[in-house]
Amino acid sequence: MFFFDSQIWFIISFSLPLLMWFISKNKNNSSKSRPPGPPGWPIIGNIFDVGMMPHQNLQKLQSKYGPVLWLKLGMSNTLVIQSSKSAEEIFKRHDLAFSDRNIPNSFTAFGYNKGSMALAPYNDYWRMIRKLCSSELFLHKRINASAPARQNCIDLMIQRIKDDSLASRVNGESGEIELDKYLCLMTFNLIANFMLSRDIMDLKSEKGNEFYEAMKGFMEWSGKPNLVDSFPFLKWIDPQGIRGNTGKSLTKLLNMVSGFLRERVQEKLSGKVKETKDFLDVLLERNDDGKGTVDELSEKNVTIIVLEMFFGGTETTSGTIHWGLSELIRNPKSLKKLQNELDQVIGRSRKVEENDLNKLPYLQAVVKEIMRLHPSLPLLLPRKAVKDTEFMGYSIPKDTTVILNAWAIHRDPNLWDEPLMFKPERFIDSKIDSKGQNFEFLPFGSGRRSCVGMFLGDRMVSITLARLIQSFDWELPRNVSPDSIDMREQMGISLRKLVPLIAIPFERHD
């Protein structure tokens, strides 16, 4: 959505004829009451104010303009919310009025957006899928039943980390590993097992490699700020080639998921009976048993929804664990405390399991603290006003993009003591949770469009982190100290660590 490089000048010259129209439109709007905001440039508006790190730059504007901000991003009216009070106002009073989504151009290839749940407008199709998710797909019962498959994926990752680190030591090297690579593969398989009862990411298999490369390509291209999102009339030109490239990856991904779907249909036809139903079984049943709006849950839409769960559940989860281990290594006291809790409650002779998680209050506090400092989607997923709306005394026109800066709220010194410090203790004996009812802490959003996979996401982060801490002592390579770990951020489809964590695992024994 945001863009800051030389192509901007292409757009300026291309769009000069629009200038007069734009100015006159602004004049017409100026009589209405809008929130305060920095003055914008003709045509491009406030694109430079937002830049490549929108969550950080928007937070800086707060001291001058307050927590409710009005921006013009190209042709798009934009409302920015940066305080827990205004977030509460949105979610408690205006959730319905702001329940549509903006559709990034990169997600429009092959009609992806038409089958998507995350990008669907607030309509019957979205309601049907969302209901299906909450009543059948993301039930605690189903999440619990799939725990053994997750345990296997994590076992495999731990074994690979041990093997690779050992192999490096045998070669006379330090034994260091780049954790992120292992996390990415594992989270793909966690989601694949939840939805399709199979591993997808075996890099030794050609198909696994192809899926991984296509996924990586899609994530990289769709995470780039796209000029077309601010100037929709440019979509025919696609000046940065983003839609072209995401389109190529999407074709591959949709074809592959569609292949999994056809295999499952064949299995069913051949009478193969599965003991437990997975996500795909439920979607396919829905597709052929005549419940609900069956036409809309076509084979294509089932394919898109399955793929969407990979988009929604992999980067967010692996990114959070990556930040988490980095924070723990930077804060050895917290790491030790967590290890002690695991040793006392679980011991070293057996592996921590998902049904142990509610006996581990410090682990739960650590996970919340990671999500507070490093929310995967710092601006949530932008929403769109369904209609003209009066909001906190301002008039917000239909189709305004609504951005909630959760990252800024999570670091607000009026809400959090020493907000930049990693202090899991702040969540011990606190009633604040991540389900969207506490407006100072919104890692999964809130209201109708909050994260549909929040329980699964929370579960995957907690159990993986617990296993990594229970299984290994972690040290840093020579020349790196806890204080010098590079914690800079990189904004793409989610907020990731710019420089991957490199660390040395030492197996912990009984």
Ligand code: HEM
């Ligand atoms: C640590 C893990 C995760 C984090 C931090 C996270 C965060 C979020 C956030 C902030 C939103 C937008 C909420 C809003 O706009 O108010 C969202 C939406 C969504 N998430 Fe997640 N998520 C995670 C895991 C997952 C998983 C595991 C899945 C599925 C397997 C998933 C699927 C989705 C979907 C489909 C939406 C769109 C919901 C809608 O528009 O109705 N997420 N997520």
